[in-house]
Amino acid sequence: MLALHRARLRTTKTLAVASTSSHYQNPSLPTRRFFVQSVCNGFLDLATALPLPPSLPPYSTTIILVTVISRFALLPVSIWGKRRTQRAEEIVMPEIEKIKPLVAKRVFEDMKKAGMRGDKKALQKYHAEQSIKVLTARRKELFQEHHCSPLPSIIIPPLSQLPVFVGFTIVLSRLSVDPTPFDSESFLTLTSLMHPDPTMTLPVVLGFLTMANVESGNWVMNAAEREQQRQIAEEESKRIAEGGKPHLHPGKVLKTLLRGLSIVRIIIAAITPGSVALYWVTSAAFGLVQTWAMEWKDSRRRRLLANQSRPGSRRKNKINP
Secondary structure: OOOHHHHHHHHHHHHHHHHHHHHHOOOOOOOOHHHHHHHHHHHHHHHOOOOOOOOOOHHHHHHHHHHHHHHHHOOHHHHHHHHHHHHHHHHHHHHHHHHHHHHHHHHHHHHHHHHOOOHHHHHHHHHHHHHHHHHHHHHHHHHHHOOOOOHHHOOOOHHHHHHHHHHHHHHHHHHOOOHHHHHHHOOOOOOOOOOOOOOHHHHHHHHHHHHHHHHHHHHHHHHEEEEHHHHHHHHHHHHHHHOHHHHHHHHHHHHHHHHHHHHHHHHHHOOHHHHHHHHHHHHHHHHHHHHHHHHHHHHHHHHHHHHHOOOOOHHHHHHOO
């Protein structure tokens, strides 16, 4: 029975390729179509050639394997971004905190030399603005010196995954067009890799995984870190209420966009072929594990640095880092 099933899949694949090959005889068609079709054929050949157990569906299993391997291949870019963030936290920000009193004192002395007089609140506001201006310029210099500007560190890792994500989505979408061997394979709640999930299970799981990826950083926080985050948010709100300009936090902006994306992905996955939904869910699951592991390691590192900065804590750190 297995041999007949494999033979039927190969026959269906051959018919699918044959039905589309006549369209590629026209030299006026874009070269991109030739490339996409060759990638589709390569995927089908790979799924047929892999020595998978008979109990595993070949195309669904190959989708999962290709997804995991491609995400592993792009993992160094994510590590690169995380290391840049660590340099910013361990080198740049402590230096900024260290020079804050010196900058405030220097700005105050410059105001005295200039003979500034006036309302106390206006003078305090001017002093704060000038101090922030000096600190911001110094922070930018340190970011450039240590190659750890926050915006590239946050944006480049997800952007590096975009070509693979879009490319494989296009390939699976093309393979889900009739006639296709995907029509003869079911997996989990999918009655066919060619059709959308009739139970909406995979789209909903995709939305939960996307949202969990956004909130994974909160899972590794302890009570002290949560309190610190709350105090920072309150100070920021108070500064804005007093007339200060809001600071742009790329991480918060990205999280807000991803929260909205989790809803959008449910809607889109509900109308996409099952093969595409399976790929998206697998990629999101891998991303969640990757993000949680990095956040856990980063949180452990921050706590170790905080303990080491306290006097008389070296012996304790060796026992319980």
